Amino acid sequence: MxxxxxxxxxxxxxxxxxxxxxxxxxxxxxxxxxxxxxxxxxxxxxxxxxxxxxxxxxxxxxxxxxxxxxxxxxxxxxxxxxxxxxxPQQLFCPDDGSGCRPLVTVGAPCEPNRDEQCLPPLDWQDLASYQNYNGSICLKSTCMCVKVGLS
Structure with missing residues (x-):
């Protein structure tokens, strides 16, 4: 021990x-x-x-x-x-501060726990909740569109 x-x-x-x-x-x-x-x-x-x-x-x-x-x-x-x-809106700053970049599309890589890097889907109002960012989420370093919560 x-x-x-x-x-x-x-x-x-x-x-x-x-x-x-x-x-x-x-x-x-x-x-x-x-x-x-x-x-x-x-x-x-x-x-x-x-x-x-x-x-x-x-x-x-x-x-x-x-x-x-x-x-x-x-x-x-x-x-x-x-x-x-x-x-500004529609851009994000990466963790290293190397300059503003456009939001990332679904399926593209994102930095860990950075939901705001992901581009919201067209129907983001239907998917958005307090548990995601405009209907998108960075999960396992990949941007995804999800509805998070209980059914």
Whole structure:
């Protein structure tokens, strides 16, 4: 039992160290978006770039300032700091802040738990409920149209 507890402690410690190492204050250096992860416990995107920047390329990229934000109060910005703009309707800001993009069609990939990235169906009024976003949902990283709830 003691060995199991030691193993669990080391596993959790390694996970915490890995996330901390990735979440550096890199504002202008090189990066790889292959090293970007989504932390399910905080719902925060962790990368080699700072909270104010995103990695410009999958490999040998540069950390450049974010072009958009998804939240009213994004991670890493203090009071009075200039924020990147929110995206207009029919566009969304990806988790990395790399610029506003058009909504995603049914069957196309979306980022985890990002229902607002999905294009609503034509009959969205019939499907919309408090459990989905305009009749669409990002389920298993795929945009779908669903009616969620009890019949």
């Amino acid at each position: 003691a060995y199991l507890l030691q193993f669990l402690f080391l596993t959790i410690s390694f996970h915490t160290i890995s996330i901390t190492a990735l979440s550096s204050m890199n504002n202008t250096g090189t990066c790889s978006s292959n090293n970007t992860i989504f932390d399910p416990s905080t719902h925060k995107l962790i990368s080699q770039c700072s909270d104010h920047t995103f990695c410009s390329s999958p490999i040998n990229g540069m950390c450049i300032p974010r072009l958009c934000r998804r939240d009213e109060f994004p991670f890493g910005y203090g009071p009075g700091e200039a924020l990147p703009p929110l995206c």
